Amino acid sequence: MIAVAKNVVIKKPIPVIMDCDPGHDDAIALVLAYASPEIEILAVTTSAGNQTIDKTTLNARKVLSFLGSDVPVARGASKPLFRELIIAPQVHGESGLDGPTLPEPRLPESPLSAVELAAKTLRESDRPVTLVPTGALTNVAALLLAHPELKHKIERISLMGGSASGGNWTPAAEFNILVDPEAAHLVFNSGIPVTMCGLDVTHQALVTRADTERFRAIGKRCSTMVAELMDFFVKFHEANFSFGGSPLHDPCAVAWLIDPTIFTTRKAHVDVECRGRLTVGATVADFSGKSGPMNVDLVTGLDLERFIDLLDGALRRLD
Numbered sequence: 001m002i003a004v005a006k007n008v009v010i011k012k013p014i015p016v017i018m019d020c021d022p023g024h025d026d027a028i029a030l031v032l033a034y035a036s037p038e039i040e041i042l043a044v045t046t047s048a049g050n051q052t053i054d055k056t057t058l059n060a061r062k063v064l065s066f067l068g069s070d071v072p073v074a075r076g077a078s079k080p081l082f083r084e085l086i087i088a089p090q091v092h093g094e095s096g097l098d099g100p101t102l103p104e105p106r107l108p109e110s111p112l113s114a115v116e117l118a119a120k121t122l123r124e125s126d127r128p129v130t131l132v133p134t135g136a137l138t139n140v141a142a143l144l145l146a147h148p149e150l151k152h153k154i155e156r157i158s159l160m161g162g163s164a165s166g167g168n169w170t171p172a173a174e175f176n177i178l179v180d181p182e183a184a185h186l187v188f189n190s191g192i193p194v195t196m197c198g199l200d201v202t203h204q205a206l207v208t209r210a211d212t213e214r215f216r217a218i219g220k221r222c223s224t225m226v227a228e229l230m231d232f233f234v235k236f237h238e239a240n241f242s243f244g245g246s247p248l249h250d251p252c253a254v255a256w257l258i259d260p261t262i263f264t265t266r267k268a269h270v271d272v273e274c275r276g277r278l279t280v281g282a283t284v285a286d287f288s289g290k291s292g293p294m295n296v297d298l299v300t301g302l303d304l305e306r307f308i309d310l311l312d313g314a315l316r317r318l319d
Contacts, residue, residue: 013040014130014155014257017118019076020250021135022059023050023092024099024233028226028311029134029160029250030060034067035222035314038258043121044073045114047135049179050088051096053078056135059097061105066225067318073107076114076139080180088175091236099232100225114139119147128155130257133187134250136176137161141183144190156193160253162270162283163199164298173281174199177272181281185272188283194296196270197252198283201263201299205252206245209234211308215315222318226311248311255310256299262310264301267294 016039020026033039044064046057057075064073079085092098110117118139122129131154133140144151161176161184169175177184188194207230216227230246237246256263269292273282284291285298 013038015040015042015125015127016130016132016257017043017045017121019045019047019114019131019133019135019139020060021047021049021051021056022063022097023056023135023250024097024229025248025250026050026134027059027063027097027229028248029254030063031067031222031226031318032251032311032314033132033254034069035317036258039254041069041071042125042129043117044071045076045118045139046073047076047139048078048085048087049135049176050092052087055096057109058105059095061107061109062097062102065105065107066102067222070107072110072117074110074112074114074117077142080136080138081141081182083180086179093232100228102225115143115146118143119150122150122153125153128153130155131157132159132253132257133157134160134253136179137183137187138180141186144186151190151192154192156195157187158195158197158253158257160197160202160250162196164268164283164285165200167282168199170281172279174283177283178281181272181274185274188270188272188295195253195256195299196283196296197256197299201302202247202249202252203243204302204304205248205307206243206304207248207308208245214312218315220315220319223315226315251311252299252302255307259310262303262306263299265297265299268296268298269294270296270298
């Protein structure tokens with residue numbers, strides 16, 4: 001028999017639905033979530049963005065199969081709500097996950113759509129579920145439109161997207177929000193608590209070549225796979241930026257849930273520009289509250305050493 005002290009609170013893992021468009025940093029976000037005892041992945045849904053929906057869905061199945069996960073994977077929307085799809089092969093390669101050679105997936109694709117699987121998961125969960133979108137917000141918006149009765153089953157949306165200080169795909173817009181600004185507008189104005197891990201923090205989440213070698217030196221299958229993802233990812237950033245490393249955008253949305261003390265977070269009112277000729281996709285952040293309710297926990301900084309240690313610890317727990 002194991003004695004538990006009366007004052008010890010045993011926290012249950014946070015139930016999450018991961019919505020992603022793998023993508024190198026999406027893949028690492030999946031790895032981090034799967035390896036972390038603080039997180040329980042209930043389902044994975046895919047979006048088009050970093051690559052087409054066929055490729056991102058296949059990549060999600062490949063990564064989860066490699067990890068040994070049995071969570072259901074459902075295909076999401078093939079394009080934004082109202083716009084033509086933008087993809088990023090120059091960042092992630094023709095497969096969307098160039099670099100490591102991953103075996104064909106053993107994990108089948110769910111017969112349900114992304115919205116159907118998310119709705120089923122929310123209905124069946126005995127606790128409110130956190131949504132973790134790391135791509136365009138099309139699936140999340142479609143879920144809220146199709147099933148407003150399930151909104152109370154969503155604890156929080158911890159997303160990677162946006163910026164309070166300029167974009168990375170246009171001068172005003174971050175890529176994920178730019179892909180489907182109308183969906184993002186709906187999500188930010190849904191009334192559900194939102195954590196926004198945008199470029200303000202993710203451009204500080206820099207993985208260097210030395211960090212990559214640290215991960216490789218762990219010597220396990222998954223740590224080697226992540227190092228090989230970084231080997232490819234770094235080429236784009238070194239050729240186009242002077243960050244001094246590769247920003248791991250998407251894992252920030254997972255890491256914030258695992259340990260928010262790693263991050264600096266401010267309350268803000270955030271909305272999305274959908275009509276501007278030069279500013280479409282911009283996330284407009286007001287820290288004064290004059291524009292409307294403080295609807296977002298906007299993440300502005302992180303302790304980089306602790307962030308890298310968190311990734312390292314997760315990789316050490318895997319095969």
